[in-house]
Amino acid sequence: MARPSKTAAIDYAATHDLTHGLLERASCPPERPFVLVKDVDKKGLRLRVTKAGGKHWQFETRLKGKLIARALGEWPAVSIANAKAEAHRLRGLTEAGTDPREIERQQQAEREAARAAAAAKVEADKAAALTVGEVWPLYIENGRPKRRDAWKPRYRSDLEAMAARGGEKKKRGQGLTRPGPLYPLLALPLAGVNEDTLKSWYDREAVAGKHQAARALMMFRGFLRWCAARPEYRSLIDRDAGKAAAIVENLPSNTRRTDALEVAQVPGWWAGVEQLSNRTASAYLRALLLTGARREELAALTWANVDFQWRKLTIADKVDSTRTIPLSPYMANMLATLPRVGLFVFASTGKTGRISDARSSHSKVLQHAGIEHLTFHGLRRSFSLLGEAAGAPAGAIAQVMGHKPSATAEGYRPRSVDALRPFLERIEAHILDIAGVQFDTQAAPGALRVVV
Known part of the structure; x- marks a missing residue:
């Protein structure tokens, strides 16, 4: 062709x-x-x-x-x-x-699976290299407790201090700060935190102080629980690593503190508080005993939450956001004598603008009164015990102190501020009587000074 x-x-x-x-x-x-x-x-x-x-x-x-x-x-x-x-x-x-199209689909699926596997390997390698120190700031920022909008300022400060690298000039005394107990754990891969690494860490930290190491461990357990609740970290951590028997059996015994003022110690303690040159610390310590409030709750009290007209105090609360209690006569007069130099009732020239640590003042009081040991929480316990002695109902005492309803001895019946007032005034009068304080309960706030 x-x-x-x-x-x-x-x-x-x-x-x-x-x-x-x-x-x-x-x-x-x-x-x-x-x-x-x-x-x-x-x-x-x-x-x-x-x-x-x-x-x-x-x-x-x-x-x-x-x-x-x-x-x-x-x-x-x-x-x-x-x-x-x-x-x-x-x-x-x-x-x-x-059908060649089916073969192409299978080949495409295999290619995509290979790419996904490669990407997963890269992510797994990155996750395996993820350190505690990289995740810890995220925990500080987002790991607030359940039913809370944010960490309590003091606890957040403690978390940050526990993981601080140290090497900064001390605020008190000479020299540089030491690394926090949790700082050595920050360098560990998150996937490398297990019973053995925590046991080794805890044994080293316990040499410097068992109680501090135990508290750091409790905080780190919270971090592990937070990681376990997040899909991106869940597979990397052992949530129960800090609960291993080898660690728990070496924890210091958790003995319940029972320190409180004995009735015979009240006059000496009160006299010592009255003699403090720091009037703000003096008022703060007396307020702790007269209200049974937690030290941070009272330290954060602002003038805006002191109602002299209707005689009420609104303070921060550990259980609820705030609680309102009566402003008893002596408390009202004492607070009225304090200078208004800022936002806070118990003002300070420090960074926070409020009293933050009255331990040195309280140590002078204890030395003056010959009391060997008494914590700030011991003052809270003292309020409860003296309140019972004054004949106040357990439920009223608990409500003033901000205890959970389940913690009250009597069937819990929330009382109004006015219903609480006679009980708190009875407790205050009882404490003042034991302390030997002569006070005119009818005096207008700030008009009269207390005579001891």
């Missing part, structure tokens, strides 16, 4: 022996959107030529009665030989009853 002339018109209805020259001459007539140049050798292989001049390889066949079309690429980027080879492969698959 004679070879067609290179200038002869191409019969697009026929099949052709595909050559470079033939494909180069192929063009789409103006009246048609596209034409197909079909290969005589490989059935189903054709070159699609569009009106715009585009030339692309196609393969078409039928499988189980359905038309299958596959794009093979653009000519001449894909040569005639390569197009024929691919057409041959596809024809072999379809004749064997295999």
Whole structure:
């Protein structure tokens, strides 16, 4: 059969022996959107030529009665030989009853699975290298207790101090601060925190102080619980690492403190408080005994929450956000004598603007009174015991102190401020009587001074 002339018109209805020259001459007539140049050798292989001049390889066949079309690429980027080879492969698959599209889907799925596995490995490697020190600031920022909007300022400060790197100039005394007990744990990979590493850490820290190490451990347990509640860290940590028997059996005994003022000690303690040169500390210590408030609750008392007209105090509360208690007569007079130099009732020139540590003042009081040991919480216990001695109901005492309802001895019946007032005034009068304080309960706040 004679070879067609290179200038002869191409019969697009026929099949052709595909050559470079033939494909180069192929063009789409103006009246048609596209034409197909079909290969005589490989059935189903054709070159699609569009009106715009585009030339692309196609393969078409039928499988189980359905038309299958596959794009093979653009000519001449894909040569005639390569197009024929691919057409041959596809024809072999379809004749064997295999849909090439299904194979491509499987291959694509395998490629995606491989990419996902590679990405997961990268993330796993990153997670394995994640340190406690990288996650700890997130815990400080977001790990507030349940049903709380934020950490209590003192506890957050303790958390930060426990993990401090040290090396800063001491606020009191000479030299530099030491690293906090938790600081050595910050360098550990999160996935490396286990019973053995915590046991080794605790044994080293306990040499410096068992109680401090035990408190640091309790804080770190909270960190582990927080991590366990988050999907991104859950698989990396052992939540119960800090509860291992090897650690727990070496914790110091948690003996319940029972320190409180004995009745015979009240006069000496009160006299010592009255003799303090720091009048703010003196008033603060007396207020702790007269209200049974927690030390931080009372230290944060602001003038805006002292109502002299209706004789009420609104103070921060450990259980609820605040609680309101009566402002008893002696308390009202004592607070009225304090200078108003800022936001806080018990003001200070320190950074916080309020009294933050009255331990040195209290130590002088204890030394003056010959009392060996009494904590600030012991003053709170003293209020409760003296309140019982004054005949106040346990529920009223608990409500003034801000105890949970379940902690009250009697059936809990919340009382209004006015209903609490006679009980708190009775307790105050009882304490003043024991202390030997002569006070006119009818005196207007600030009008009279107390005579001891």
